[in-house]
Amino acid sequence: MAALVWLVAGILLAAAEALSGDFVLLMLAGGALGAAGISAVAGDAYLVQAAVFAVVSVALVAGVRPPLKRRALRGPDLAVNVAALVGREAEVLELTSSDAGQVKLSGEVWTARSASSADVFDPGQIVRVVQIDGATAVVGREI
Incomplete structure (x- = not known):
C-alpha cells in the first residue's frame, strides 16, 4: 500500500x-x-x-x-550581427587583394580585402567571408 x-x-x-x-x-x-x-x-x-x-x-x-x-x-547559439556573415559567400565587385577591394555580401556592398597576400580575386568571382574586421570583409577562396 x-x-x-x-x-x-x-x-x-x-x-x-x-x-x-x-x-x-x-x-x-x-x-x-x-x-x-x-x-x-x-x-x-x-x-x-x-x-x-x-x-x-x-x-x-x-x-x-x-x-x-x-x-x-541556455538559449540557442545563434550568430548575430556581423558574426552571422562569417562563412557566407560573397561576389567580388572590384579587384580584391590584401590591400583593398569590394564584394557584394548579403545584398550589400562591403569593402573587402583578401585574407592572404597571395590571393587576388577578379570581379565576378565567388569568395567566402573569413572574418569581419570593422567594416571590411576579409575573404578567402571559395571551397
Missing part, C-alpha cells in the same frame, strides 16, 4: 512540475519514486522509506538540478 502512495505522490509531483518549470518538484518526484521502490522491496519500513526519499531528493536537487537548469535556460 505504501508503495502505491509513494508512486502516486511521485506522479503528482512530476505532473505539478509542468506548472512550475523550476525542476525542484521533478527532483522530489524522483525521491518519491525511489521511496516507492524501497517500499515495494522492504515492506512497511517507514523510516527507511522516508530516509530514501530525503537522500534521493537532496542528491537530485544538488547534483542533477543545476546542470539541468543551466541546459534549459
